[in-house]
Amino acid sequence: MAESGRGRGRPRSEQARHAILAAARDLIAEAGYEQLTVQAIAARAGSGRQTVYRWWRSKELIVAELVTSGELTLPAVPIPDTGHLEPDLIAWLDTIVHSLEDPQAGGLMLALVTAASDNEADARLLYEMSTGPFHRALVARLTQGAAAGQVGPHADTTAIADALIGTVLFRALTPGARPAPTSAVIRTLLGCSTS
Amino acid sequence: MAESGRGRGRPRSEQARHAILAAARDLIAEAGYEQLTVQAIAARAGSGRQTVYRWWRSKELIVAELVTSGELTLPAVPIPDTGHLEPDLIAWLDTIVHSLEDPQAGGLMLALVTAASDNEADARLLYEMSTGPFHRALVARLTQGAAAGQVGPHADTTAIADALIGTVLFRALTPGARPAPTSAVIRTLLGCSTS
Amino acid sequence: MAESGRGRGRPRSEQARHAILAAARDLIAEAGYEQLTVQAIAARAGSGRQTVYRWWRSKELIVAELVTSGELTLPAVPIPDTGHLEPDLIAWLDTIVHSLEDPQAGGLMLALVTAASDNEADARLLYEMSTGPFHRALVARLTQGAAAGQVGPHADTTAIADALIGTVLFRALTPGARPAPTSAVIRTLLGCSTS
Amino acid sequence: MAESGRGRGRPRSEQARHAILAAARDLIAEAGYEQLTVQAIAARAGSGRQTVYRWWRSKELIVAELVTSGELTLPAVPIPDTGHLEPDLIAWLDTIVHSLEDPQAGGLMLALVTAASDNEADARLLYEMSTGPFHRALVARLTQGAAAGQVGPHADTTAIADALIGTVLFRALTPGARPAPTSAVIRTLLGCSTS
DNA sequence: TGATAAACGAGACGGTACGTCTGGTCTTACG
DNA sequence: CGTAAGACCAGACGTACCGTCTCGTTTATCA
16 A cells, blocks of 8 residues: 555654744744754754654755745845836845845855855755745846846846845855945946846 | 063964964865864874864864965966956856866855854954955956946946856855856946947 | 653663673773773773763762672682681682782772772772671681680680781782781781680 | 082972972862872972972872871871880770871872872882881880780781781771771780780 | 073973763654 | 654763973073
8 A cells, every 4th residue: 555554653743843943943043053953953842853853864954944934034025126127126135235234134144055064965955945036036027127128238137147146145244344235236237228 | 571471381383383274274175164173183283182272262263264364265366368358257257166166165165154154253354365355356357447448338346346256156155056157147247348 | 650751762771881881890900990981981882971971970980880789899709618717717818818919909999999089978888898798708707716716715706807808908009018928917816716 | 529510500499399299288188189180289389390290200209208208197196105015006096096087187098099009119109108107116016015925925016017007997998887996906916915 | 700501480282081062873652 | 653752872072181392581500
């Protein structure tokens, strides 16, 4: 009965799963990713350590799960769409840079970077999950703007998105070390548009 | 003579200090920052563990020292200057992205981020040490190119440099992810030039 | 059922416990108490260091356990009983003094003393465990000999036993020092007998 | 005078030597032999650690020196000489057993035993120094008593001294664990005397 | 009287063991 | 059979001393 036995034995406790995720989220918020231990997660979740390992093979993957499940996320900043690409992107950049000044968001950024660890697979997974949505949303908005002739003729939408995310990342990692990216970045990336 | 009391006891061994730094540098290169332990550093340096702690209070501070002393840097890639800005930058970006595929450089990036992450006070310095030279070289080359009319009219040299370095960081931290081709990035950033 | 809460997690491994005790016993025999380290005990026992500390709070308590459990005892030397008290005791004392020249037994004495020294509460128990059997056997044999008139009229069996054990201890702790011949000690302690 | 060159450099400081001995004595009194460290001795003496090692090769030998020099000693209990051996010895035994109830004296006893360590040479030295005087004094007094016919015909003075010291040692190591040795011991050891 | 040389205090050196902590695995009792 | 609990082996952590080795300083003597 290969699959009929889906309900054989005690079902895994979704409750435990959520408790663990919640505990990890809280602990990251409280003390940062570096301090996070499986021990502490299990204790806070009121679960056994083994249960943690049953669901996730590593600490990093818990963080990954948090990100996918939306329990832990970089501030979701929707890209405005007033029909004018340049001011929309400037507004978006302003908002996101501002939100990174919240230490919790900045800490999450660092957590993600650190979680990337020396495990290349985890790193890819994490980054796809955390930055993928941003990247896709940017490309979509840019493509739309390009169709409206609001992007310079030499510009590549993917390249612009890469550069924008890179700029934001750079800013997140060097809080206060450099002036916040300004509208000049946007104008530069969009190049000479026809509008 | 405020300094008269300096020479009590056996002087600290600069040799041991350097051996430890060198050992840490090598171990990061060989196995990545995550694998780095004080035990291994001391063993490789042929020093006692206590000596490590006498000089630095934590592993992260050793990395910080490596970075600020210039012993541990991202590979220095000179920007070619053929007089043609766009192909020069494309070549430079190609080279640097390539070099980051070397796990040594990638691990170093990670070490840098981790070292900075629980060392907020020195974070600026660390990032300045590691990215500053790149940024300055880029701005110089871009300014020169701009004087030659090889940069789009809307472009800001500092903004371009920020975006370029951000892009490089983004790629270093997302190994194997789908990048936009470097030439597209450069063309986008330079915008419509007169050349 | 007051003990129902006992069996929650994985039960402690009596096997590990015995392996540790055995390792400690062997290491004392091989290299002496002074050389004994928790590190070496755990390694020899094939156990983790933490497991040692889970069972005993200090090295001395392991030795105490060895002694009170009877796993570590001064070599048991039965007192011969040929019906003639004096030669029997001389033979016994000869044998025991001889056996103490074995560094294993000497080291054990030292372990015993050290274990007792920062463990004042258990000191009585330790000494009782290690010297008690000797004392009781001596008193029994002496009483039997006294009934046969083989002990001097002024002698007290307990006092003789005390003095004999004290003499043995003294010799164990002063290896190589000039001892009175054992036969003289026995004759002196038995005093003028009627036989 | 081959040895005339003895005084070339700075002469050794007897002051430092005494300060070290005093420091060691005090530290033993305060915290016991087990806690004693060369570090602490030097610090307390206001001397360098090397100076300690220049004078003595090991911690144990400092204790030995303390004992020889009389700065640290088992309570010196002279054996009374009223002309009557038995009551004299009973009085002596009473006094010495009493004095061992002082924790400092008992601790010293333990210190000596522990210091004996696994170093046979040190052990002999220490014991000769600490118990030798007792042994000699006892033998002398016993011999004198024997000449006066106050010792049983079968008794051997050395054997009696051994047994007495052993009894005292046993008592010192098992404080309160057994009844204090009584006059019965003395009477037993002296056997049937002619007096 | 000035050079030489040994001992001094201080304290860093390479080590070793400590007792604690975490990682990942395993083994129990309960549901 | 999944769970909470918790013991298991392994090994890194940061600390305390060890015994040795420089340092700069002090205190002798011998030239």
